[in-house]
Amino acid sequence: MNIADLRTRHPDHFRKATALRVLALDAVKAANSGHSGMPMGMADVATVLFEKHLKFDASTPDWADRDRFILSAGHGSMLIYGLLHLTGYQDMTMDQIRNFRQLGAKTAGHPEFGHAKGIETTTGPLGQGIANAVGFAMAEQSLQARFGKKVVDHHTYVIAGDGCLMEGVSQEAIGLAGKQQLGKLIVLWDNNGITIDGKVSISDVTDQMARFEASGWSVFSCDGHDPEAVDAAITAAKKSPLPSMIACSTHIAIGSSAQDTSKGHGALTDDQLIADTRAAYGWENGPFDIPADIVESWRATGARGAAEREAWEARLATLSGAKQAEFARQIAGDAPKKLSATIKALKKSISEAAPSVATRKASENTLAVINPIMPETLGGSADLTGSNNTLTKDLGTFDADNRAGRHVSYGIREHGMASAMNGMALHGGVLPYGGTFMVFTDYARPAIRLSALMNQRVVYVMTHDSIGLGEDGPTHQPVEHLAALRAIPNLRVIRPADAVETAEAWEIAVTSEGPTVLALTRQNLATVRTEHKTKNLCEQGAYVLADADGKRRAILIATGSEVEIAMAAKALLEAEGIGTRVVSMPSMELFAAQDEAYRRRVLPAGPVRVGVEAAVQQGWDRWLCAERGNWKKAGFVGMDSFGASAPYQELYQHFGITAEAVAAKVKSLL
Amino acid sequence: MNIADLRTRHPDHFRKATALRVLALDAVKAANSGHSGMPMGMADVATVLFEKHLKFDASTPDWADRDRFILSAGHGSMLIYGLLHLTGYQDMTMDQIRNFRQLGAKTAGHPEFGHAKGIETTTGPLGQGIANAVGFAMAEQSLQARFGKKVVDHHTYVIAGDGCLMEGVSQEAIGLAGKQQLGKLIVLWDNNGITIDGKVSISDVTDQMARFEASGWSVFSCDGHDPEAVDAAITAAKKSPLPSMIACSTHIAIGSSAQDTSKGHGALTDDQLIADTRAAYGWENGPFDIPADIVESWRATGARGAAEREAWEARLATLSGAKQAEFARQIAGDAPKKLSATIKALKKSISEAAPSVATRKASENTLAVINPIMPETLGGSADLTGSNNTLTKDLGTFDADNRAGRHVSYGIREHGMASAMNGMALHGGVLPYGGTFMVFTDYARPAIRLSALMNQRVVYVMTHDSIGLGEDGPTHQPVEHLAALRAIPNLRVIRPADAVETAEAWEIAVTSEGPTVLALTRQNLATVRTEHKTKNLCEQGAYVLADADGKRRAILIATGSEVEIAMAAKALLEAEGIGTRVVSMPSMELFAAQDEAYRRRVLPAGPVRVGVEAAVQQGWDRWLCAERGNWKKAGFVGMDSFGASAPYQELYQHFGITAEAVAAKVKSLL
CATH class of the missing domain: 3.40.50.920 (Rossmann fold)
Incomplete structure (x- = not known):
């Protein structure tokens, strides 16, 4: 649908969507950098999503059972900033929009988790958002299994671009979501056919719908500018028991002279182009000036979920006090009271027995006492369960038939695993840990960096941490990985010397903010901490x-x-x-x-x-x-x-x- | 097809294939570690490939126009060691097989490039081999465009497992190969349904044939134990103008009690199991003892290509002397004589003009003088061509319609690009360079590590190398990446200070062994080397x-x-x-x-x-x-x-x- 038809047929929708478009144009112009075309192209889809489907309440951004909205195509950050501002998130003021990409603003070049409410995850490195979303959707199912559908029942929506889908991590995410039958995960693909270097076809001929379908997804398509078609597609996707991908045909930088070109992907800053585009939109207000009736309509969208949120609060209040307290504890990420004594008792027993044991096995032994008292842990391994020792007794396998299971068969997908764990931690109520060989931190590195940048409690169980791995040889032996991980700001690397230090390392990992990498041996090690100390010495x-x-x-x-x-x-x-x-x-x-x-x-x-x-x-x-x-x-x-x-x-x-x-x-x- | 049928219907084939199976059993038993089941399962496919299709001559392993065989599922290393030994590669003696996975042996746990002839690339980190192979196939086409089909015309065959296909990098490789229509790339998928943790279905439901087809591949399937079916599938694949994937249905650890189980994936070392398996095979010889007639038959396979190789040498000899010398120079990776003077002249002109210029732009200026005198360079960018400044005048775009083009639109595939570049360098005759933002070295890191481990001349053009990137923010600003790259053994990181140092850095990169990472700025820098020195100061x-x-x-x-x-x-x-x-x-x-x-x-x-x-x-x-x-x-x-x-x-x-x-x-x- 073109601009003229859209204005005629859906005037109210058009004005709301166009408010997003002009805010993107204005902010990018003011910053003299950024990406105008994506928000312009996806404004219609986003408007339908927020107006008709997304369960949220702008007045209560932290409502635990809100739907999650993830802008995987993070370069289109003005789209989410515009949405948050217009729907009435308190912290996303027009001043923030005016200061797009300036030092100290909440409106960074790419959406940064923690800068503003409603930004569920940091995106920009392509493919990460869609892979995070798989973790969000898994966390929702895990939490629902623990607390019931009355209090946990929401969707995860993703806007992804061609770049997200070309990055390899997207395949890992798609494969994992397909296997897990994450029916409440809905990906809206911004199918605009354009990347920075030109048409998508210069580098890719993939039939994306066939690709998603091959991995067990439902697929839909629609004209991404036709609000009725978008609404119908989302409605259909919500009914599918499988994860859904909706191919939204869009025009990047719609309505401008840069429409459907790679120029439109970048910063549109030419005064004449902007003026012409505003004229094409029939937009008469000046920069950063949104007509009052449009603001009002958007604010109504932002308040639409208030009643539902109140009803949810009432349902939560019907749970027993203990259950409510446990729900609050897990969402807050507080450790259970018993943890400290449990770890001390384990340390004492190790110091006394002084076993010779690999720290990967000591890690399993520690998990064996942590997992029973921390039902929020959700473990897993990238197809090395027996080697990484991530599975403890009675955890059960998390899958479509058993959402109460607490160990994930991630497959040979280290990157997808790490990105999904970020999503789980961000979702809240889940404490994810996952294992692979230490050398394959390289495969997961972009996601590990984001754990650190977002300060999320994710535990990386990295075994076979040196030449001690032996016969598999140099491709499997980490040599530079400790240094490379220690170089990442805000990442905690712990390499315990024995079973006691391993217990202490786990205590730090599950009680501190931010991510931890545990570097664990394949080979047995003597106990060096033979004298029991109640104090956690590793903390120093x-x-x-x-x-x-x-x-x-x-x-x-x-x-x-x-x-x-x-x-x-x-x-x-x-x-x-x-x-x-x-x-x-x-x-x-x-x-x-x-x-x-x-x-x-x-x-x-x-x-x-x-x-x-x-x-x-x-x-x-x-x-x-x-x-x-x-x-x-x-x-x-x-x-x-x-x-x-x-x-x-x-x-x-x-x-x-x-x-x-x-x-x-x-x-x-x- | 089961063992009994195979023995009856194809006795000669069966005995040759089973020689590979028992060598794998024997070597893994001796080492008490390794992977028995994959070589056992894929022995039939490999036997057909080597006997009937692969163009090679074991007496001349470095024949430039040989077909390339890549064992992407590198843990099945005994398959390639067995093949090289039996076909008569001189350096792959039975002593080497006996010393599988021992210190100093050519038969490392995973195939290591440089350890023995016939190992075209180091594999083991999953997904790398198939992604390397895309580069091999591109290099073949590029070289063919330069020297003609008379001297460059060969296939690239890959054996890949489920792990390779689950790793995200495989999607990048598949997408790139599909777009590039690499008709001479043939992937044999070991479709055995088993991974380390159990059945593939516990972590993946992907219809792999549909997935490959979605990215522009031809797909075939066959019973991977039926030699006629395998032969027919490979024959059909060779006729396709598109890259081909053959799904070979196989039984991991076929003929043993561990067949079709994850136990069969690992090391089969139980004496009774091994004895029973030998009995099922009707194999009466002892460990490491291959019947003479089977050896003879395999040696004939190894010598099969000698005549074709001689004919090729004769064809090469018909080229002009200059053309032959140029072919030899490019294959050897020697720099052209003019290079040194060209760089000196460039440096002199920069020192005199003393421009203020970003080093990414200085890099482009240097490439502008290198590319015309080094036709072997094949550049590219992961969808940031204008930002990475990798494209110089008259390079042209390498694609299916223009194999003489010298710049690749890699798409948003940093990892696939890096792996493909490794393949190009390993193939020989091509000097690959590729660009992305420095921060995204994280996405390509497993491949960068392999460039270093294999000591391959790959040039990473990494721009936007600090907070100097500006507004895009922390997700796009490298902070720890210089340290993380410097930590990799055998990797050369060069961060030039101005246009003169950039010219020197490029001279080092294209004339030295091993990989180079160039860290280049987005922002302009003053010329600090205002006094011309003919000596390359960066070399120190x-x-x-x-x-x-x-x-x-x-x-x-x-x-x-x-x-x-x-x-x-x-x-x-x-x-x-x-x-x-x-x-x-x-x-x-x-x-x-x-x-x-x-x-x-x-x-x-x-x-x-x-x-x-x-x-x-x-x-x-x-x-x-x-x-x-x-x-x-x-x-x-x-x-x-x-x-x-x-x-x-x-x-x-x-x-x-x-x-x-x-x-x-x-x-x-x-």
Whole structure:
């Protein structure tokens, strides 16, 4: 449908939708950057969605049972800013719109979670929104299984563009959603045929409807400018028991001279073009000026859900007090009261038994005590369940037949898994954890970065964390991954040395804000924490595990599986009268966050310092040479190349990561 | 077809295929690890492929026009080792097979490029092989366009498993291949319905044939144990002008008690199981003992292509001497003689004109002189051509209608692009470069790692390399990416400071072994190399750009866009009488590779050192505190958080990366 027909046939709809279009034009013009064409093209679809389908109440943005709206095509951010402003979200003022893309504004270049209410997730890196949405939809089903349909029953809507669908992560999301039969997930594809470089056809000939259908979706199509057709398609999609994709045929930058061109994808800032477009729209108001009747109509849309929200509150109030409190606890993400004592008891039993156990197995043992008291955990693995040890007794498998199940068979989809976990955490009421081999954090990295940027509590259970993986060889052996993950701001990496530290690491992961990567071994490790301490020592990031006998001449700093090696090196050195402290450093980030006095106590000036980690040195110089260190007395025992394929004991010998090598390094520096 | 029928109906085929099966059983048993079931299941398909279709000559593994065989399901590595051994590749001895997965053996856990002839690419990280293969097939077409069908005309065959097809990168590869109509790419899908965690159906319901068809592929299916059906399917696929996918229905671990189970996916090491399986096969020889007639038959398969190879050599010899020399040069990857003088001339002209230009634009200007003299370059961008500046005059677009085109519209597929570039480099005769935003190296990271592991000459043109990207905000601003890339062993990261360094960086990238990441700015930078030097200073990784006037009290070390800031800080400091050296450090890896004497000249002990880079500090402590440094006199001006959305000049102020801040930092440390 073209602009003229739309104006004639659906005048009220047209004016509301066009308010979104001109706000996008005005804000992009003011910022002199951004993306005008997508909001212009999808304004009709979004208007129908918000006016007729989306369950929300602008006055109560955090209503737990609201439908979720995700703008996967995040570059079209002015679409969501316009919607939030017009429907009356308090924090999305016209001043914010005027300050689009300026420092400190809520209206960042791409929608940033936490900047404003109604932004359910950060989007912009393409494909992430649609993959997050799968997690939102899974969280809704999981929570519904726990609390009932009376209080949890909502849809997840996504607007996705061609870029989202070309990114590989979208296939992982589509496959996962299809298998999971997420009937309340509805994707509105902005089928405008245009990307930055030109027509979609210069790089892709995919029949998207056939592709989605091949993975178990219902598919629909409509003229994305015809409000009746859009309404009919969404209505039909809501009835499908399968996830639905609606191909919305649209014109990017509709009504402008840049319509249907890649120019229209970007920032339309030419004064004449904007004036001509306003004229084509019949829009007489000036920039950032919306006629009162349109504002009123949009505000009514924003208030439409108030009664339903009140009815929901009344239904919630009919639950038992205990159930209400539990619902509130899980939505708030508070740990259960029993957790602390449970972890302490586990630590005590480990210190007493002092088992030799792989930290991946210790992780399973910890989950075995956490999962029963935290029904909000939803675990899973990217087809390595037995290796990642993510499945504990009685969890059950989460799938279409069993929404009460708590372990997800994610398939060989590390990226999709991580993105879905972000969606679950953002949804609330679910604490997601998921496993794969540490080396495959590379596959999931864009989503891990977003966990950190959005500060979401997602737990990455990354096993086989070094050459200790053995025979699978260099493609499967992480070497640079600890450094690469530690480089991400706001990400907590914990590499526990034994089963006690593993229990502490999990306690931190499930009780702290933000994401945690647990780096866990394949191989067995001795218990080094044989003396029970109620305090969570890992919370300080590093601590003195064993101090020097007599004068302290060396400090060995190690993580994870190498702490055992450091302890053996200490024994060798002490036997020669070289007093040696061993510092276990499970988390560099947590240690860096400690105050100077504590850090000085752990790493005083003077002694030789040697770091031990079966990984690259990058990141270690801070602890060896800075922080009161001295480069002439600093050494590192680790990796400076990729690994190799062989039994792991041979690899440790081959690459020289042994107690003897550590002791020799110390002596060479004394 | 079951084992009994196969033995009866196709006895010769069965015995050859079963030689592969028992070698897999024997090697996995000896190693006590690995994957038995996949080679057992795909032995029939592989036997037909090698016996009847694959163009190769085991005596001349490097024959440039051989068909390429890629085992994307790399965990089934014993399949390719068995094939190479039996067909008579000299280096794949039975001793190597016996030493499967042992230190130093060519028979690593997963196939490693460079370990043995016939391993065309390193596989194991799932989905990479099929995505590499797209690049192989594109390289073949590109080379054919340059040298003619007489000397370049071969197929690329891939064996892919369910894991490969679930990984998102496979969708990017499928989409790219479909658009490019790569008719000589044939994927044999090991459709066994089993993954590590159980049946495929627990995590995926995708109709793979419909999925491939949706992206423009021809699809076929066959009983993967029936040699006639396999032969017919491959024959049909070869006739299609489109890329082909053959769904081969197979039984994983066929003939064993673990057949069709996830147990069969792993290492079958039980003595009774192995004995029973040998009995089911009617195999009477002991471990690693292949009957002579079977060896002979396989050797004949390995020699089958000798005549064709000789005919090809004869055809090659009919080309003009110049053409033959050029073919040899491009296949060898040698730079043209003119390159050095061309780069020097460019550098001279830049130093004289001293433009203010973004390094992404400087990169385009450099490509504008390289591309005309290096016809082997094949550029491209993941839908950011105008932003990455990868397209130079007269390149033309590489597509089905124009195989002589030299710029690829990769679509929004960073990972698929990187994997395809690996395939091109491995194929030989093509020097691939491709662009996206620096932040999206995260999306391509698994492939970038493989570029490094395989030491392939791939050039990553990564623009918008810091908060200098501006308004698009934190999702698009790399902060940790320089550190994360520098952490990868064997990867060369170069961040040039101006147009001269950009020219030098490109010279290094196209003449050195291994991959290079070029980190380039969006924003304009002043020319800092205003004095022409014929020597490539970037080759040393870091060098003194401007020495102190008088006594040297401070050394500023900076990269890329921050060199300009360091120079301004130097001016401020010198004005106060503080002698300040500025070291430009475009590549930490290259500097680390210099000898101690050179490094000491650049970074002598004594002065205050301040690093300046709009990125996280990780990796910098080596240059600030180690290497004759002193942590009390070391400082860093950069980022310690994610970025923000705003015009870039404001961001540099906001995050305190300014000449004033650098000067203040120096003064606080004096």
